[in-house]
Amino acid sequence: MVQEVEARSGSGYLMLLVLLVSQVITIAGVILMPILPKIVLGLAALLIFVGWFGFYMVQPNQGKVLQLFGQYAGTDRNNGLRWANPLYSKKSVSLRVRNFESGRLKVNDANGNPIEIAAVIVWRVVDTAEAVFEVDDYENYVTIQSEAALRNLATTYPYEHDQEDARLSLRSDANSIALKLKSEVQDRLQKAGVDVLEARLSHLAYSPEIAQAMLQRQQASAVLAARKIIVQGAVGMVADALEQLKVQGVVDLDGERKASMVSNLLVVLCGDQQAKPVINAGTLYS
Template sequence: MNERPAASLPGIPTAVVLLVLILLAASAALYLGTLGRSPFAASGVVLIPVVAFLIKGFFQVQPNQGQVMQLFGKYAGTERREGLRWTNPFYTRRPVSLRVRNFESSRLKVNDNDGNPIEIAAIVVWQVVDTAEAVFCVDDYENFVQIQSESALRQMAQSYAYDAHDDSKVSLRSHGDEVNNHLRQEIEARLQKAGVQVIESRISHLAYAQEIAQAMLQRQQANAIVAARERIVEGAVGMVAMALDQLRAQGVVELDEERKAAMVSNLLVVLCGDRATQPVVNAGTLYS
């Protein structure tokens, strides 16, 4: 079932017409009553409750709101034009907000792609775009949005690892844009039947579960230390090679292989050490 426009009239001109009819009916009833023509006067009095019944057809449409109308259980259309409107008094009306809304899901405890328990939550920004589907295709579209969004979040979290050891692998912690886009697609696929459009979805909370948080923190620290050592060693080797090349190119000193090895060892100790080095002056030679 798709949304379609409802039949209605502008409220103010219709109110003026009904007011004129009420005045004419009242005047006719009084005038004919004074002339002794009671049947005609009674007909004028009957018009008053009829006009009063027609007044029930007036309703207001707020900005960014739709009024879903039904006639004896059958969908009759949706009125989105704001202001005072008038329609068939037999119509029943249900207001549906078209404003942009958001909610934050509860913190879900799920297993990531590596099997590690994590806690994750998301913020979903959504809007009703088809009032007929929102009202008639699901029982409670607001509750439907919340439950299906959390289901999509759980499904998405199981598709990625919390943290990837390989930079080329997508992870929840390091690839925010890709993960958010995937989450948005998962939610949209579930909410299409409810006439709801997902404007934005973002992860608002991401952490390891409490029982493994300390162990994972130690692993992250170890990985950071190893990565830092790799960079330090790589830079130190480059600096040593540059020093040997410049010494040879400028002819400062001629070093045999044994002296080169000693120089490389000393430079690596200085460059890769955690603490400041203490120089030792050799008063002799390398071989004594």
């Protein structure tokens, strides 16, 4: 595995002055000196002329990967005008923070339900040598591997789960799912010299063909959960009412009258519509 090392390079401003002075001196010597020194100075002027091709610019948050005849020679991250061996080939690699949004992928969740899912990945290159030499096209590699990680995550967890289900769900546990996605994407991109800063779901929905059925299921689950809370509250209120009547000695009820009272109170408390008073002209037994 090729890892990043610092390139041997120098300040371009200093080399600009050195080459300029040397070029002027050698050209003047070629013009003014005798024939033998002219040959030597001519060769020196040619070498100095080649040296002019060693200049290059490094922008902020950019690295220059230098190669000599196919061999990695190092990476220069120093900003400004730089100079290195003119025979070096130079490739720019951006070190800036980048992000992309994956396309909407249609996959089946852990329960087999077809869903649509998409994510936003924020990343940057931290090792220019790995990014250039370990993968063919690191930008395309980031895109492909991030979508592959997103597919795998979507098939591992359900879209949503019941209260009895202890698993994470894509819909209810957004923060935990984001951490899982970031970890999985980072594992896949580690070899490309890429650091994943953030990964979050940007779109999550059931596929259109089952969306209506799942909406009805969610509504039914919500109604059942609400009913359960209402019944629990009503039972508690009835128990408190019977206890208060017994403690304060307001009325002494036998088992049958208690059952009737409990039934009436539960109907009133749990009913969808407002209770209507009924006048009983007789007794419980007639």
